[in-house]
Amino acid sequence: MWPPQCPAALGAVARGIYTRRSTPADAGDGAAQVAEYFQDYITVAVFAAFGAVLVAVAVGAASLLRPSNPTATKSQTYECGIDPVGGGWSQTHVRYYIFALLFLVFDVEAVFIFPWAVQLETLGVFALVEMMVFVVILLAGLVYAIRKGVLEWES
């Protein structure tokens, strides 16, 4: 019955490491801080080891318990329920890349705009002008992309 208890056990181990870590004998000392910093990696290592064991046990137990009766259909590569088409190495049109780039630009813009919108009332007119400048610069990039024809699928 240990797999359901596993997270609890892990938590206990992690807590042990954490409590040891969070009682610095000499706070402010650079070396001690670095040592603490590297202790964080022990937590990661413990989790990684438990993860590996968990997978090995689950897959190993399953392969011992299940009936083994392979057929051609069963061995086929599973691709979202339909028959696989083409090889494993397929090419994607380079245009997707440009679309992805443009998407990324405006995605990052959104990241900046959300905190700005929340704080706009306290920041005032200056922030409004700043954001307009930022958006106009990005729009210049969009205009550039349109003029160069990268958004036209047929060429």
Next chain:
Amino acid sequence: MFDYHAIAPELIIGVTLLLVIGVDLLAPPGRKYLAGVVGLVGLVAAAFPLLTMAACSDLAGCTDTGVRAMFDGSYVVDDFALVLKGLFLLTGVISLLLSVGYIEKDRYYEGEFYFLLVASVAGAVIMASARDLITLFIGLELVSGPAFLLAGWRKGDVRSNEAALKFFLMGVLSAAILLFGMSLVYGLTGEITFSGIRAGSAVVADEPAFILGVVFILVGFAFKISAVPFHFWAPDTYQGAPTPVAAYLSVGSKVAGFVGLISISYLAFGGVAEIWGPILWLLAAVTMTLGNLVALKQTNVIRMLGYSSVAHAGFVLVPFAMAATFDSAGMEEAIFASITYLLIYAFMNLGAFGAVMAAVSKSGSGELPDWGGLGRYAPGVAGFLGLFFFSLAGIPPLAGWFAKFVMFKAVLQASGSVWGVTLAVIAAVNAVIALFYYARVVKTVFMDDVPETAPVDEAARTPLSPSLALALGLTAFMVVVTGFFPQLLAFFGDAARALTLGP
């Protein structure tokens, strides 16, 4: 109130970038050079706020504050920054002049070329003012990012592809090493501003992790300035990239690396000079020697200039090599020597690349043996070649001698130190080695016979493009006049001592 005057150059360059894109979109094919003209005008316009600020700093005896600190001391405009911003803008202008005729011939994304070049200059201008780790890194990446693309501009040319790929991989590797070093330094001192790191460095100076961080930061910059053993990308990149881009990389990008190195070494790690001083000593000695020895064997002139610029990086490092023994006056002297060297180097190296471009267009080849007798059928170009190459060698009365002079003076000021004298001897031997390969080019051009394959008639019919001639004239003027009146550039080197004033 925000100090718009101090940040005006960056704002002007930013607007210029948008205008360059706009002009590129509106200009009909065949008139794309207009984008370059807009970039040129923008860079010149950005220099005006520098002049007005310089006129009212403590240099001119004006009572206005000479140091303008912004963003909690992260961005500082002092005389050091003003001098280097001016140098970067001028480098950008000359690089644009070299490019206009050259890129036009390719008829290949001309407007974008100018845009990227100006963007790279913007990064260098930001670096001159950066006084914290993050601003410095952003400036450095803004210099490098467009430069990767520029190096690979001639997409059909395998060498250009090689140049861009090597430059990109080395640039990314060095950025990663630099960031790792910065993260260690930040982790131990808890500060990102240079002044904060300096204050915090005394406590952690003996930590192995801190020393590792400092070393990693030095290595990251050593890639940027192409110091041996981190130089191997430079000759390949210079040879494969379009020649104006090689000129820009060997001056703009390299000086930006030096500015970062000098400001972070002095401002952030000034208290722990015993860590980085000896490393710079070693880098300087190895860089000079290896750069010059390998340059001896080159037959391709641009490749030779690549190794020569590696060797010059070693010479620029020499004044700082004895930093561990310097007091504050000694540090000032080292800053003065390095910056003066960089100022003179910028003019003579840009000029040398311009002269090589002219010689390649006249002789139709970049290989030295094909240049035989160039002085007979293209005397003007050959004259420029002789001028810049002798200046690079440090022959009086051309500007190069003064650069070498201040360098020797700075390293020998720690009198009685065996290490300082040793390095000076190494530098002196290197100056002699360098003279050999520079003089060999001049000898080939003036004394060898004209090879039968030389396109003599064609050379007489094709005049130099006016922008290239202007760039050559400008740099030649500076090289000759500075040779006779070193104060012309030493004045600006003196102003750069303001770095020691702090933010």
